[in-house]
Amino acid sequence: MPDELQELVMRWMIKAEHDLRSARNDMNDVSPITELATFHCQQCIEKCFKAVLVSRLKHIHKSHYLPFLLEECIVEEPELTIFIETANNLFPYAVTSRYPDDSREISFEVATEAMVQTESAFRYI
Numbered sequence: 001m002p003d004e005l006q007e008l009v010m011r012w013m014i015k016a017e018h019d020l021r022s023a024r025n026d027m028n029d030v031s032p033i034t035e036l037a038t039f040h041c042q043q044c045i046e047k048c049f050k051a052v053l054v055s056r057l058k059h060i061h062k063s064h065y066l067p068f069l070l071e072e073c074i075v076e077e078p079e080l081t082i083f084i085e086t087a088n089n090l091f092p093y094a095v096t097s098r099y100p101d102d103s104r105e106i107s108f109e110v111a112t113e114a115m116v117q118t119e120s121a122f123r124y125i
Helices: 003-028 034-055 066-076 078-094 108-124
Strands: none
Touching (some): 034 066, 034 078, 034 108
């Protein structure tokens, strides 16, 4: 992989790591902020998927819809099918946790599962 491309992929992964760290911080708060944690989980995985696409010189769609982004990744890396459940579980958090009128209560247990799935995908990718 050319250095310039490798640098761009790394920048996507650094941004993904920042979202992962933010999710961890939200969950480790005295009063965990689960809706922000799950939002950051979704953002982390979105950036990981986009890093995969960049690494394969594919167009990056301006989409938060993780199942679509993962489909695009699977064309290039079929082994990523192991993250179908993760993509399906996390994609709603792109919007539902950000705005008061779309907001819903997210339990600590649900947010913890989102963290587990995010950590696993981040490490793999």
